[in-house]
Amino acid sequence: MSLSDLLTMRNELLLTFLAMILLTIDLNLNHAKKSWMIPISIGLFLVVTLVGFIPQADQTLFGGMYHTNGLIQLMKNILNIGAFIILLQSASWLKTPANANKISEYFFLLVTTLIGMNFMISSGDFLMLYLGLELATIPIAALAAFTHFNTKSSEAGIKLLLSSALSSGILLYGISMIYGTCGSIYFDAIGAAYANVPLQVLAFIFFFTGMAFKISLVPFHLWTADVYEGAPINVTSYLSVISKGAAAFILIIVMFTVFKTLAPLYKNMIYLIAVLTMTVGNLFAMRQKNMKRFLAFSSIAQAGFILLGILGTNKMGMTSVVYFVLVYIFSNLGAFGVVSAISAKTGKEYMDDYDGLYLTNPKLSLLMMLSMFSLAGIPPVAGFFGKMFLFTSAASGGYYWLVFIAVLNATISLYYYLLVVKAMFINKNEQPIAFFHSDGYTKVGLMLCALGIFVLGFWSQVYEFINGLTFGI
Amino acid sequence: MIDNIPLNAFLVISTLMFFIGIYGFLTRRNLITMLMSIELILNSVNINFVVFNKFLYPNQLHGHFFSLIVIAVAASEAAVAIAIIINIYRNFKSIDVENLDQMKF
Amino acid sequence: MNSYAYTLLIPLIPFFVFVSVGMAEDKLKGKLGGLIGTAGLGIATFLSYFTAFKYFISDHVAGTGYTSVKAFEITWLHLTDKLTINLGVLIDPISVMMLVVITTVSFMVHIYSLGYMEGERGFARFYAFLSLFSFSMLGLVLATNLFQMYIFWELVGVSSFLLIGYYYEKPSAFSAAKKAFIVTRFADLGFLIGILILSFNTGTFDFKELTNPHGIAIASMGGAAFMGLSVITWALIFIFIGGAGKSAMFPLHIWLPDAMEGPTPVSALIHAATMVVAGVYLVARLFPVYSQTGPAALQVVAWVGAFTSLFAAVIATTQTDIKRVLAFSTMSQIGYMMLSLGVSKYGGEDGLGFMASNFHLFTHAMFKALLFLGAGAVIHAVHSNDMNDMGGLRKYLPITHITFLIACLTIAGIPPFSGFFSKDEILSAAFESNKILFGIEYFVAGLTAFYMFRLYYNIFWGHDRHYHHTPHEAPLVMTVPLMILAFGSIFSGFLPFHNLVTSDGLAFESHIDWMIAIPSILVGVLGIAVATIMYKKENALPDKVAASFSFFYRWAFKKFYVDEFYMFVTKKIIFNYISRPVAWFDRHIVDGTMNGIANLIVFVSFNIKGLQSGRVQQYAFVFVGGVVAMVLIFVYVL
């Protein structure tokens, strides 16, 4: 192994450098110039993101602990794009006086978690997986508690941290059992050695719950809403999109490789959890008035749909999951972007505040509507394709009733997404949110979302590209 | 000496620790105590890794390393947690978990 | 194409008049619309007479029967592989006869209305509708097949609807129109079902194929039995229901008296001379089928006809609205025609009833149109329909008086007026078939004479009433049609119908059976005499008679409460016990279920909110519980 092999980890290395550079620059900036951090960070991050698109050969490092291939690189790129959009959307929030001294901390923590996620996705053994997972989680707890004068923020931070500690404890316990029964922590070796003995099944359950916690599947989802509500909006969107996406990626990879012999067993369990997740998510989302909390529950319901792809346990399933996450990132960020823009300008976060928004801020309303339609899976926006392919892959496994339940749930979800549309377009308001201009970052961020929402569906090459990289059991 | 103790004994201990940890996590009202319960869970995992490595796969080191890293991660986790707990104490003048229910339903 | 192709113009001219006058309605000043309509119909009338002449006389080879000619036919719609709806023109004795009847009466009405409807709002509209009606009616009689007939059947229904509701601002007029439409529509349902059954059993709509007594179509009828009657019999009964609806046979007659809300010329045209005999025409058209395969259906026709004629005549004796009297009289006379068809058999002298029915149809059209137009002239003069508002009008309306009297004598069956001849044939036919029916008809003949003269005396005799202005004779455009029709009423009885319109197209010998004719004349005279005693001079006799039969009188006056019964069924039962519950069911049960599902979801959503308690330890508990549950599921379920 030569030093140049380390370049295989270029994403992680670049992100690490970026984090270091940011800290260094921050040290050398005086107070008045702290806000320079925003363009610097975003610009540098854009570079990292773009570098990710340079093709790279499949490679394995550290005796199998770390590996990368086209699919993994694609996943990382998806996360990078999402993170980039979030950075753009955070700008206006970061410019508020309360955050004046914490700009680089925000970027640093965020980049750190992204490093964790990249390692997690690239992991070839459970140790790397665990490390990545923790690296991705702990800084987010700090981010959630970012506005330390806000009690809700602290509450969110500690809730996230405690819950995730418990879940990673259980996950580790599962990993220890796997190690005990298989004698290895490498995915390849475990996949080959898995024999479905009871202890291994138990281990799988423990492991799965740990991941289910990250993706917030019912009944491991309870932290989600509180943390999403308490955390700053951009952290929430990061949690709901990037963090969840990364976990979904690694989950499906692990499910399709390490635990593939368990597939006949875990399918039934996933069936059940999918139904529960979609239904409970929807039932809670229906009542929410706070936009962040509302989006939190909606993202729980969305997670249920992701399981449909895993259930297919074939190439089509994985493609649809990756594709869905990609589409979901754009749709959800569109929604969060609008919420964030409005919150940063007016501090309003409740659905009632959005009444009559279309008359004052038509563009934001339109984007919000498109995002809502995309989340609900309404054509012609991309969400339709994402959902449709998930359903297709579930149906490919013969799960027609599940598809039916899922689409019914999509219908229920349409109800509450339409409530937002209704607020913006139909409801009358004496004092609507006044017209305002967003700053350039936000505009670019929102435009990227709009572009993604429109283009990803019709542009079938995206799906085909993903399909060229994925695999099934 | 350690070879005389059967593997199962260690596993029983670790399992007990695991459940004591979970029990503690579910019942203690103090945030610090909850954090300690988490440590119990993590330590039970460490025991598992170490004894599995020692007893079943003596010619490799995966388990040992794993437990080392778990210890390190647990430490950093505790650091962040305590930082937030301090913040909570500032805001609530208490670190009772019962107080932390502003956001619900 | 053949030498009759021009007959296509006969219905088409009124149609184009309808379209052009209808489109340009508000642009046509004064009487222009009426003149266009009248001119159009004049041409059609001329063509019809020409056709009659050509068909019956010039083209006819002596000694042979009349055959039917398809003058024109196009495919309108393919239904099934076998069944195709064609539109065309069929020329045969009855259609030619009907052409003459319709165009004559219609032309008279067109002329008459120039005077009668003068100054009405929507004068052009009236003529547009009249033309529409003429078109539909001509299309109906010229139909080459059953389905074409149904199409035009519906169209005459709607033109009748439009004309009855001509005074649409009068609620009573519109409700009468509505009633007429719905009742006939209900009957048409029967017609349609009959067509469905008949056509699927025979594989054709075409009259020529259907009615060819030696053809495949008739031979293929038979089929399975249902409730003791063959399917074809059922089909024919259903078709007769359609005919009964249009021809106001009991119990589907309730629309006809109300239809008198329409302008009087309309009543003369549609509700006396032409549309209401469509039912008769329908049965006559399908007569070979009826007589060959469905004698039971013919029995139904006969009895319904007989009963209606009696029923309507009884009611007619009590009514005071002159147009209603005439309406009931129409029903009664159509009952005669139906009866006559019902008792007839197919071919030769056995087909006397068929001939008689058509004969009566012809003469009835003349005298009934005359009666109505006369009544119209009266109403025009006194602005009322009620005979209590009339009296002594013979001095003021001499022409009307004379023509009306002629018509009354005709309907009463007094020779040498035409009604005598046609009624005599019917009675002969009935006599040969069924003595009970014959007896009923004898009685009805007397009643007819009685109520007609009751009407006549009440209008033209007695003392004057207080008129708003002195009644004056109608203008010439109105009286000339009266005179022409009177002429027709007098002389149409001498037409040799037994040579022209017979069940099988062959002529047969017919003569007046004096054994039947003389008693019938006597009965008529008796009726007139009684009426003269009671009504020529005002006296207390009618009231006394009414009082002595008070119960019966009241029932007859109230038309035996048939209307009320229908009202009860529709308004109370259907509206309250079907429609209202359906609406309720829809709102509360069906919609309630859908809303209920939504509400249930909201309810559940609201009630599970406690799950999200905000306490991190409870979350952890659920988390651990989830793990345990998964383990249990794996252990025990999978």
Place this chain on the structure above:
Amino acid sequence: MNILTLFVVIPVLTVAGILFTKDLKQSRLVSAIGMTAQLILSAILVYLYVTERQAGNMAPMLFTFDALWFPALNIHYAVGVDGISVAMIALTGVVVFAGIFASWKMEFLSREFFISLILLATGVFGFFISLDLFTMFLFYEIAVIPMYLLIGIWGSGPKEYSAMKLTLMLMGGSALLMVGILGIYFYSVPTGGQLTFNVLEIAKHKIPIEMQRFLFPFTFVGFGILGALFPFHTWSPDGHASAPTAVSMLHAGVLMKLGGYGAFRVAIFLMPEAAHEQAWIFIILTSISVVYGAFGAIFQKDLKYINAYSSVSHCGLVLFAVLMMNQTAFTGAVIQMISHGLMTALFFALIGMIYGRTHTRMINEMGGLMKVIPFLGVVYVIAGLASLGLPGFSGFVAEMTVFFGAYEHVDLFHRVATIVAVSSIVITAVYILRVVGTLLMGPITDKHFLHLEDANWYERLSTITLVIGITFIGMAPLWLSDMIHFSLAPIIAKLATIQLPGM
């Protein structure tokens, strides 16, 4: 470019054009131009189709165009038309055209209104040209979703409730549909073949009968909900009552036809065996629909409710005919769709225009309108007469074809069902005449009505277009009927291969 693709491109361009407009005048002008082009294009399509057929082109679908879209799933953008789709496209062209003119005075958020309306139309056109189930479903949903905004923003009465109910119920329908379509996809070819969404390809094979039994109810009810199948019709009265004029027109006029068309093209065409087995259930339901809708209409007082229930009845007849599964009944179903589309659009247009003048839709609050607004009155009477199936109007042709097709079955069950359905013609007459009588006839009940103005040019244009359609089909139905008849050959051939158990 393929002529069919133009049917999607023109509306999209129109929408793009409206985006650049500023006010009502501009946006309605752009819409009118776009939809006039669309109408002309529809007419050209009909002409091209007929000439092509006369030239002897016997392909099941004409003007086909096929582009691979998602190769991995074998999803194509595949378009093509047969006589049925051509007829439906022409219908849509006419109704949309009339709809634009019926909303000539849409002052509030006019740009958005026209955009939504035309998006809806895009969905409908796209649905009718699609041969690929995936794109069909895509367009189906595109057509449904603008309804929410159209009703919610520009509606009246309990509009939010109605809009939500309509959208959710139709989306619930698409839940069923989704299962059906995916099931069809995975059994589209015998094991081992390349799965396909293409209707024509799927029709070449037989979907295993067990799967058909499972999938047919999903597909049929899925489409049936949009076609107002009892008991899933309750979105329709509320939705129609709250929707603005043009939306009611489009929705009842063409959107509900998606249900009938889909039920025919997908459910029956692809799964004839199961359709044959299960038809009896749905025949009962649709017979109920037909009579029930008509009875429901008798009791209503709101004009739009009356028409909505009448739509339930008429659309019930469409599904009823579809289930009869023979050539005549299918022909009747299509003609009934077109006829009902035109009639009901006309009705809703008129109701909108009357409402715009009297500001009430309650029939008992109106009366004698014929005298003050004779043009609208006369057209209303024409619409009414057409609706109750008077010869000379399209409704008659449609109903007769349906009844004759249905009666073609020799067994008692079908015949009784037919007679039940036939009986609706009387009930229809009752409620239509009741409305006409109360609304137009009689004395004027309110002195405010004395000063009402009769129809403007755009209202005349809108209504006359529809009246021409109705009477043209009613007078000369043969070309339409034959066009449809011929297009049914493939499905009839497929039906003929079914082993009919016990018949």
